[in-house]
Amino acid sequence: MSSTRQRPLGGGAHHILDYLKRMQAENPAFFYAVQDDNDLSCGNIFWADATSRTNYSYFGDAVIFDTTYKTNRYRVPFASFTGFNHHGQHVLFGCALILNEYESSFIWLFKTWLHAMSGRHPVSITTDLDPFLQVAIAQVLPSTRHRFCKWSIFRETRAKLSHLCQSHPAFETEFKKCVHESETIDDFESYWHSFLERFYVMDNEWLQSMYNARQHWVPVFLRDTFFGEISLNEGNEYLNFYFDGYVNSSTTLQVLIRQYEKAVSSWHERELKADYDTTNSSPALKTPSPMEKQAASLYTRKIFMKFQEELVETLANPATKIDESGTITTYRVAKFGENQKSHVVTFNSFEMKASCSCQMFEYSGIICRHILTVFRAKNVLTLPPQYVLKRWTRNAKTGTLLDEHASELPSSTRESVTVRYNNLRQEAIKYVEEGAKSIQIYHVAMRALQEASKKVCTVKNQSTGTAEGATVTNGSKGELLAADADDPMQQAEKQKKIQELTAELEATNQRCEVYRANLLAVLKDMEEQKLKLSVKVQNARLSLKE
Numbered sequence: 001m002s003s004t005r006q007r008p009l010g011g012g013a014h015h016i017l018d019y020l021k022r023m024q025a026e027n028p029a030f031f032y033a034v035q036d037d038n039d040l041s042c043g044n045i046f047w048a049d050a051t052s053r054t055n056y057s058y059f060g061d062a063v064i065f066d067t068t069y070k071t072n073r074y075r076v077p078f079a080s081f082t083g084f085n086h087h088g089q090h091v092l093f094g095c096a097l098i099l100n101e102y103e104s105s106f107i108w109l110f111k112t113w114l115h116a117m118s119g120r121h122p123v124s125i126t127t128d129l130d131p132f133l134q135v136a137i138a139q140v141l142p143s144t145r146h147r148f149c150k151w152s153i154f155r156e157t158r159a160k161l162s163h164l165c166q167s168h169p170a171f172e173t174e175f176k177k178c179v180h181e182s183e184t185i186d187d188f189e190s191y192w193h194s195f196l197e198r199f200y201v202m203d204n205e206w207l208q209s210m211y212n213a214r215q216h217w218v219p220v221f222l223r224d225t226f227f228g229e230i231s232l233n234e235g236n237e238y239l240n241f242y243f244d245g246y247v248n249s250s251t252t253l254q255v256l257i258r259q260y261e262k263a264v265s266s267w268h269e270r271e272l273k274a275d276y277d278t279t280n281s282s283p284a285l286k287t288p289s290p291m292e293k294q295a296a297s298l299y300t301r302k303i304f305m306k307f308q309e310e311l312v313e314t315l316a317n318p319a320t321k322i323d324e325s326g327t328i329t330t331y332r333v334a335k336f337g338e339n340q341k342s343h344v345v346t347f348n349s350f351e352m353k354a355s356c357s358c359q360m361f362e363y364s365g366i367i368c369r370h371i372l373t374v375f376r377a378k379n380v381l382t383l384p385p386q387y388v389l390k391r392w393t394r395n396a397k398t399g400t401l402l403d404e405h406a407s408e409l410p411s412s413t414r415e416s417v418t419v420r421y422n423n424l425r426q427e428a429i430k431y432v433e434e435g436a437k438s439i440q441i442y443h444v445a446m447r448a449l450q451e452a453s454k455k456v457c458t459v460k461n462q463s464t465g466t467a468e469g470a471t472v473t474n475g476s477k478g479e480l481l482a483a484d485a486d487d488p489m490q491q492a493e494k495q496k497k498i499q500e501l502t503a504e505l506e507a508t509n510q511r512c513e514v515y516r517a518n519l520l521a522v523l524k525d526m527e528e529q530k531l532k533l534s535v536k537v538q539n540a541r542l543s544l545k546e
Contacts, residue, residue, distance in 0.1 A: 016097065019257050020047050029053065031116040035100070035108050044105050048081075048094035048116045049264075056093045056117045058397050059083045062228030063093060063122040066242070067130070068152075077101075078256065081113060082242045083122075084228040086396035087274040087302045090242045092264060093117065106136035114140060123226050128152045129217075145225040148217040150179065153210060160206045164199060171199055182220045183341065184357070223359035230306050230364050242267065277301050278394055286312055290381045291372075298383075303392040306366055313369040319345070319377045327351075331377070333370040343370045352384045365389040446505065453498070 020032040029050035035043045060083060067079045081093035094113050098105065114121070124145040127133045129152040137146045157175065164171045178195045182188035192211065196202045215221040246263040247256070278301040285292050286308060295307045316336050323330040327350040334342035347354045354375070360368035367387045390396055 015253055016045060016257065020045075023047075023049065031094075033112045033116075035105065035112075044099055044109060045097040046094060046109055046112045046116070047096075048113070051264075051268075052081075052092045052094050053116060053118075055085065055091045056083070056120070059085050059091055059228075059391055060093065060117060060120055061123045061226055061391065063125045065125060065127045065133070067098065067128050067133075078243070078247055078251075080242055085271060086300050086392055086394070087271065087278075088230050088306075089270055089274065089302075090267060091271075092242060092267070095260065101132065103132045103135050106132050107139055110136050110140040124228075126227065129156060145222070146216060147222055147225075147227065148213070150217055150219075153217050157206065157210070161201075161204070164201065168199055174198070179218055182218070185220055188214070188218060188220050223363045225362065226365060227363060228365070230303065230366055274300065274302065283308070291375070291383055294382050298388055298393050300392065300394055300396075303366065310367065310369040311372055314373040314376055317369055317373045319370075319373045329378075331374050333373050343368075345370050345374045347371075347374050347378060349378065352380065353386065361387065365392055442505075449502070449505070 017034070020030075024030040024032060027050055030047070031049075031053065032045070032047035034045050062083055064082045065079065066082065077098050079096045079098050081095070082090050083093055085091040094116060096109055096113075098109065121141055121144050124147060125137060125141065126147045126149055127137070129148045134146065137144065154172075154176065158165055158172065161171070174195055178188070178191040182191055196204075196207065201207055210217075243259070243263050246259040246266075251259060281301070283296050283301060283304055285296065289311065292308060292311055295311075296304050298304075299307060313335075317333050318336065319331040319333045321329060322332050322344075327348055329347050329349065331345045331347065332342045333345055333356075334340075344357045345354055354371045356368050356370045358368050358370060360366065361371070366389075367383070371387075
């Protein structure tokens with residue numbers, strides 16, 4: 001952590017706030033809040049656009065909170081909430097300017113972020129090594145598994161034990177090997193104590209503190225929790241992937257928003273390309289397995305490639321039965337010639353469930369080669385549904401919540417107006433897109449919208465209750481203000497949005513009519529040319545006969 005716990009923004013704060021207010025005026029689903037501060041120059045700021053909030057409903061099971069700007073001495077105290085989408089790409093869940101780096105500030109930030117995400121707790125969260133963050137997460141997200149970024153651990157170790165790194169060139173390498181290569185908890189404990197003895201650091205306070213916190217950063221202790229990373233040994237090295245190349249040591253507040261928008265646009269384009277590749281190309285199958293064909297039709301391209309890698313490896317990983325009791329059979333699976341690195345798989349033939357000591361499925365949501373080997377031995381030809389996480393499939397962005405983690409994510413029953421607005425807006429846009437494809441579909445879509453409008457008005461007139469409020473910004477004392485859903489201004493705003501969507505549909509229809517008229521004109525011209533050509537051919541034939 002930086003020794004400076006407060007960073008004034010000066011006049012730059014108003015530049016940021018003007019942007020946030022403008023964005024919220026354009027889209028009520030845009031959320032922002034400012035922590036209590038009289039002159040707005042030192043108050044923490046959080047914001048999340050509509051897309052970030054929607055993405056969280058699909059991919060909010062594993063979250064990364066990046067505060068590495070402090071480590072890199074960035075001019076802008078910028079932080080971000082990110083995760084992984086169905087292509088394994090980074091996706092944004094919100095941003096913040098952290099000007100007061102105190103425990104209370106982080107508590108406010110996480111509460112505000114959680115409120116913007118409709119109260120849904122993630123399964124896991126990865127952060128920099130920071131005692132204030134640890135306290136805040138324990139208080140606001142008590143059911144969420146908190147992991148420290150390994151990079152921050154390695155960085156702090158290098159800084160605090162620089163004398164050892166210089167005098168013993170192998171020290172850092174052996175330290176990382178102890179962390180990365182431990183297959184089991186017993187392996188880690190053995191490697192760790194051997195490591196301490198080898199370099200005579202048994203009494204080192206820093207290493208002792210890291211050992212005490214091992215369940216928060218050593219991979220072997222974390223594999224029973226979902227972190228959204230598709231490899232057990234990769235990832236968790238660095239946090240600032242999303243804005244890497246956009247926010248750096250020369251970034252100022254004046255250019256921050258522009259760089260933020262560039263990063264968001266760039267990642268959106270990457271997702272669209274990945275969507276296109278998944279939809280419009282078929283991966284090459286490497287086995288005759290029905291399971292591989294099934295997986296190719298279910299998973300996105302990137303996730304299928306990882307699954308395929310695991311499936312192919314089953315050919316080199318034979319399974320040996322070591323125990324059987326009723327419907328439960330236990331196997332030892334090891335790569336041919338490497339029996340010392342075996343894994344234990346337990347298979348329940350009645351429930352069609354299996355568990356592996358490597359815990360790859362629990363950690364990444366992708367089934368491992370060891371379980372797939374047992375499936376092959378037991379003639380399980382297709383993937384049981386419980387081993388296909390929806391968040392990794394082509395249809396990940398359907399529905400409003402990750403079904404596979406629904407029981408793990410506590411949620412508030414108070415659904416904000418802005419979230420409901422955004423969900424309705426997304427559905428309305430689908431009607432606009434589909435309705436524009438042809439004049440017949442347009443008329444069907446228009447009638448459906450008109451009928452829905454009548455039903456909404458009927459229910460509205462019959463209703464006497466008021467809807468839950470939506471937090472849109474904070475008050476001067478840092479309190480979250482709720483907007484009454486029955487407020488005339490809000491009703492006018494909703495009516496305005498409905499009119500805008502209707503106008504957009506009408507404009508799209510007009511364009512369709514123009515395209516249709518142009519197409520008919522082209523077809524008519526083609527028919528005339530065809531007729532003229534036919535007459536010429538006929539005349540030519542007559543001339544030849546004469």
